[in-house]
C-alpha cells in the first residue's frame with residue numbers, strides 16, 4: 001500500500017532521542033525542550049515559543065491566553081480540522097463558520113467581513129494542505145489572529161515563515177505532518193503578555209514565586225523532553241523535508257496538470273506542499289474514485305468536511321467549501337515516496353479518468 005503520509009527519520013533523530021532517553025533527566029530534563037523552543041522561535045523570527053502536547057493544545061492555549069470565553073465568537077473557516085471548532089467550544093465561545101476561497105482553499109476575507117459582529121473576539125484562519133491564509137487581508141479587520149499553521153511548517157508567506165504575522169500561531173508535529181514528534185505542537189507569539197499568560201495557564205496556574213501554590217485553574221499541554229529531541233532534529237532538517245515535499249508536488253504536477261485542479265497556493269506563498277491535493281470534477285463520485293485507487297494499493301484521504309455540516313452545528317450556506325470539501329482528495333505525499341510510486345499513482349488516476357469517461361475540464 002502506498003500511504004498518504006510518511007515521515008523522514010535519520011541518524012540525527014536517533015542520536016538526539018537516544019541522548020534524551022539516556023541523559024535527559026534531573027538537571028538535564030528540560031535541555032531539549034528549551035533548545036527546541038529557542039531554535040523554533042529563531043526560525044520563526046519571533047520572540048516566544050512554547051512546545052505543546054499538540055497543535056490542538058497550542059490553539060487552546062491561545063484562546064485561554066486571550067481570555068476568550070462565554071458569549072464570545074471566533075471566526076473559523078469551514079475547511080479545517082475540527083480541532084479549531086472544538087477548542088472554541090471548550091472555552092465556552094461560539095465558532096462562526098465562513099466560506100473559503102476557490103483557489104487557495106483558505107478562509108475568504110470577504111465572507112469574514114460579513115460575519116463579524118460585536119461579539120467577535122478573534123479570527124482563526126487555517127493554512128490548509130500547503131496553502132497560506134491571507135493574513136494581510138485579515139489584518140484589516142483589527143481583530144486578534146490565532147493562526148492554525150498546524151500544516152504549514154516550512155512554508156513562507158511574503159517571504160516570512162507562515163504564522164509569523166499572527167498574534168499567536170499553532171503548529172503540529174503529529175505523525176502525518178511534515179515535521180513529526182509522534183504527537184506534539186508549538187505555540188508561538190511576539191506578545192510578551194500573551195506568552196506569560198500562556199506559560200502560567202499551561203502550568204496549572206501555579207504561582208511563579210511559590211512552588212505548588214495554585215492561583216487559577218489551569219491546563220497542562222506539555223511536550224516531553226524526548227519528543228523535543230526528535231523535534232529539534234526534524235527542525236534542523238526542515239529544508240530537506242520541504243525540498244522533498246516540493247519535489248513530490250512537482251512530479252504530480254508534471255503528470256496531472258491540465259487534467260485536474262491541484263493545490264496551487266497564492267503567488268505570495270512559498271508552499272511546503274504538505275499534501276498534494278486534487279479537486280475532482282463533480283461528474284466523478286469521490287468515494288468510488290478513492291475505492292478504485294485503494295484496489296490498486298493507493299491510499300488517499302478525503303478533504304475535511306465543512307465543519308458546519310456536522311449535526312452538532314447549524315449548517316451554513318458556504319458554497320465554495322461545500323463544493324471543494326466534498327470533491328477534494330489528498331494524494332499520497334509521504335516523505336519516503338519515490339518518483340516511480342508517484343508515476344504509478346498518476347497512471348492509475350489517469351486510467352480511472354478514462355474508465356469513467358471523464359474528459360479534462362480544467
Ligand SMILES: *Cc1c(COP(=O)(O)O)cnc(C)c1O
Pocket residue numbers: 053054055056057080081083084126148150151171172173174183184185
Ligand atoms: C493536524 C492539525 C491540527 C491538530 O494538530 P494535533 O497536533 O493533532 O493536535 C489542527 N489543525 C489542522 C489544520 C491540522 O491539520
